[in-house]
Amino acid sequence: MVEAFLTGDGHRACGICPSRHFPLGEFDVAERPSKDLPFDPRDGHRYTAAGVPVCVHPEKVGLSPRRYKTDGLSLTAELVLPQEAAELDRYLRELMHNAAPETLEILIDQATQEIPRVFPEVDVITALRRALN
Template identity: 55%
Template sequence: MPEPFVNGDVHHRACGICPSRVHAVGEFDVFERPTAECPFNKADGHRYLSDGTPVCVHPEKVGLPARRYKSENAPLTVELQLPPDPSAVVPYLHDVLYGAAPVLLDDLISQAQQQIRQHFPELDPLAVMRQALS
């Protein structure tokens, strides 16, 4: 069995009953909020789709976009959109990078460096990333 996404980290924002604490990324779906489609199971405290797929209903806590990773094999991707104001880039990247699931970080960092070069040629991508990650 693959390693759980959140393994023993008591400081992680994921709920104590989140499927991310039991399953690897891609082995559960993430919904924006609870729905009738993924009812609460009183027996074990988790939410499931009718096919048995575990569901997390707090994308902001697990750092993953709401998608059907397990039930529909949705790709694990995220699209970064830097703010138009150069002074807002560092705080935006700080929040995005610190709130993202670790599996997404390489892609987010690559996108950030590319977009900084493209949209803000006056900014040094490496300096911006250092500030965002400090």
């Protein structure tokens, strides 16, 4: 049996979200609900015209809106650091806690490289520990 993308009760995703029923890559993520993504009352999912299940709350699943299943896209994550070092802790905490589980390693790698370049005065390990706790 294939494992769902999100498991457990601690995540913000809706209970009927495709991310709780399908693995990553087996559903699309849309920016918001739309009449082009009709709701199917039989299972509670929204679907594309081609029958691909769609999550309509990207901020809850930590994925960018993309046609992952429809276009066969692989998962990517991008760290966009804030302008000020004082905003870094809040930004990293929000980013890490809302990230898709598969993107955490990518984001941590990017942070390890980018934080010292942009904010040389910041200890990257300490910043990441604060974000992940």
